[in-house]
Amino acid sequence: MCPKITESHRHDLRQRLIDIALTSFSKYGYDKTRMEDIATTADVAKGTLYLYFKNKEDLFTAISERNIEKLKNHFITIFNNKEELISGLETFYKQFKNPDNKVFFEIVAESSRNSKLRQLLYEHRKKIIEMIIKYVDLQKSKGFLKKDLQSKTIAYILVAQYDGLRINRILGMNDEENNRVWIELIKKLFY
Amino acid sequence: MCPKITESHRHDLRQRLIDIALTSFSKYGYDKTRMEDIATTADVAKGTLYLYFKNKEDLFTAISERNIEKLKNHFITIFNNKEELISGLETFYKQFKNPDNKVFFEIVAESSRNSKLRQLLYEHRKKIIEMIIKYVDLQKSKGFLKKDLQSKTIAYILVAQYDGLRINRILGMNDEENNRVWIELIKKLFY
Amino acid sequence: MCPKITESHRHDLRQRLIDIALTSFSKYGYDKTRMEDIATTADVAKGTLYLYFKNKEDLFTAISERNIEKLKNHFITIFNNKEELISGLETFYKQFKNPDNKVFFEIVAESSRNSKLRQLLYEHRKKIIEMIIKYVDLQKSKGFLKKDLQSKTIAYILVAQYDGLRINRILGMNDEENNRVWIELIKKLFY
Amino acid sequence: MCPKITESHRHDLRQRLIDIALTSFSKYGYDKTRMEDIATTADVAKGTLYLYFKNKEDLFTAISERNIEKLKNHFITIFNNKEELISGLETFYKQFKNPDNKVFFEIVAESSRNSKLRQLLYEHRKKIIEMIIKYVDLQKSKGFLKKDLQSKTIAYILVAQYDGLRINRILGMNDEENNRVWIELIKKLFY
DNA sequence: GATGAATGAGAATTCATTCAT
DNA sequence: CATGAATGAATTCTCATTCAT
Secondary structure: OOHHHHHHHHHHHHHHHHHHHHHHHHHOOOOOOOOHHHHHHHHOOOOOOHHHHOHHHHHHHHHHHHHHHHHHHHHHHHOOOOOOOHHHHHHHHHHHOOOHHHHHHHHHHHHOOHHHHHHHHHHHHHHHHHHHHHHHHHHHHHHOOOOOOOOOHHHHHHHHHHHHHHHHHHHOOHHHHHHHHHHHHHHHOOO | HHHHHHHHHHHHHHHHHHHHHHHHHHHHHOOOHHHHHHHHOOOOOHHHHHHOOOOOHHHHHHHHHHHHHHHHHHHHHHHHHOOOOOHHHHHHHHHOOOOHHHHHHHHHHOOOOOOOHHHHHHHHHHHHHHHHHHHHHHHHOOOOOOOOOOHHHHHHHHHHHHHHHHHHHOOOOOOOHHHHHHHHHHHHHHO | OOHHHHHHHHHHHHHHHHHHHHHHHHOOOOOOOOOHHHHHHHHHHHHHHHHHHHOOHHHHHHHHHHHHHHHHHHHHHHHHHOOOOHHHHHHHHHHHOOOOHHHHHHHHHHHHHOOHHHHHHHHHHHHHHHHHHHHHHHHHHHOOOOOOOOOOOHHHHHHOOOOOHHHHHHHOOOOHHHHHHHHHHHHHHHO | OOHHHHHHHHHHHHHHHHHHHHHHHHHHHHOOOOHHHHHHHHHOOOOHHHHOOOOHHHHHHHHHHHHHHHHHHHHHHHOOOOOOOHHOOOHHHHHHHHHHHHHHHHHHHHHOHHHHHHHHHHHHHHHHHHHHHHHHHHHHHHHOOOOOOOHHHHHHHHHHHHHHHHHHHHHHOOOOHHHHHHHHHHHHHOE
């Protein structure tokens, strides 16, 4: 009678399962995370998990999609809809605190073997880069930014730098320093 | 004499086992790599592995050490013993072809949970950074390089950028582009 | 009126479910047949199956009953209502094509462990034999058949032979040959 | 140093596992037999089972081979090396007592879905029939048997009858009667 | 030292069955 | 009555690790 509720409930539970699984995968890694634990944490039965995800790998793929989506959104909040860049950089620092950080490198590692996942990451990365290019072009046209580097080069550098600094953070390197370096690089590239 | 030979043999076999394991871990990832496969490939018995490594995790640690060591050496070849920087950058491109790339991100992911491993990576990264700082300082003092950025900042940027571009490569992004970006960044930072 | 329709509908659906299940059990065997598949094929919900059958075993019993019933009917068409035996043998050949063949041996195997099922098969077999005895006696009394073998012996032989030839068919042995042998045996026993 | 012992030990254990599994499969059927139970009964670990058989199905195949082999041997003892047929028939009765009987119909049922198994049964059946043909031809040539039926027809009838009577036995029909019918049929065909 | 057969804890996955709607 | 989402017991199979030879 009310399929919408059911449909929305399905969607909500699926999201919840992904979130819980993401936490688990971040904390313990892919192998050490047991399907049972995810189920228990989510307060559903083991079998229920399999109503929403074909198998563990499928769940990991769902997590990856979410994680990559989040990353893209993060870049959007930094580079989109902003006149003033530097002020947006605090957001960057927040992302650093995110546990998603950890699982991301697991996703990268897995991507080297899983072409579907690799494709997914590739596409998103392309989109992020395009978005940054567009942003930089806009700022350049307004005369706010230097024009000595191609926009594309800048975009590549920023994305790569971002990932590299995330590794720093995982290794416990000083976050203030990471943040400072990020800002310095941006200044160097833009002004 | 005999003991010496045995000792050296021990060391050689250990290295060989690490190399073989590294290949396997890169190809299949940590859990999908079976101890038996490594043993078979190395033409030793399963039990023999345990004469050289306490357990699978210990073997992974050994691989990590080797991988990190290699990375450090790679940076050394680029930044050390060189008057001319740009010419050393071709080496960078070669490293991109290395399968070690893949296992590195598995190591990073694992580091987020394993403090010993994290410590190891942390120390090596520090050393790499120190080495780059030293190099940059030297070049600056000779008047070869600009002085607008702190050497430390430059070092951080380079290391992070390097890692980020490795991710690009894993995802199948155009290597020429990666290489070009790397060189552009270096020029921007240094000249 | 309404209840009657419902009652008849209940009966029809039950029969349909048995038929569908029979097909599945024949194709995939008892355990590889999933309740869900039967439900899906029948276009009813899983839960509905349990309104008609207590559980999977109960469904199997129902199938067995039907299968055994069919077998009995098959023998009836051959041996009952017939003056002329040989002409009835074509029917035998047709039965050979029946997929029920396959499930029958699953039923026999299960019978060796399930006394209720065994009892069922036993009773039906007895009835078939009695029917054949009656038929043979009738034909003997009319002078149409030889009297050198007891009717009971003949009945036993025919039933056993029939089952044995069904195995031949399952194994892919030549059907013409199976049919020929069946006819030769009958001639030998009767004329 | 003494590979023969090891080899023979391997072979012995394999046989033992097959025998134990055969008993289990006969008692409980394919699905209800748990790998763990077989292992426990054999006093080995679960994993050991998988050193000898790839999986449950492979174990079932091994059992089938053994079972079919035994059946062939049984026919050999009846029809081979014998001048006097009737005296060999007692052996037939003994086979009736064999628990292998039960698993045989499970094998037949499975054969209807598994072509490799079907092929196996088919080949053995062919061999049994050929053997009987050879025997009957020999006896005919000596003038001991009637010649009104083709040897091939006789062989087919005997094999099918044998299987049919095994079903009788499983269903709990009187063994004396089964045995009597078997002997009567033989007399009818041969003398 | 080296071996590899044996172990058994451990995990993923399935599916008959239930029951709230 | 019918449904089908949720359950969780049950089972197969894997693989790191041990240890007798």
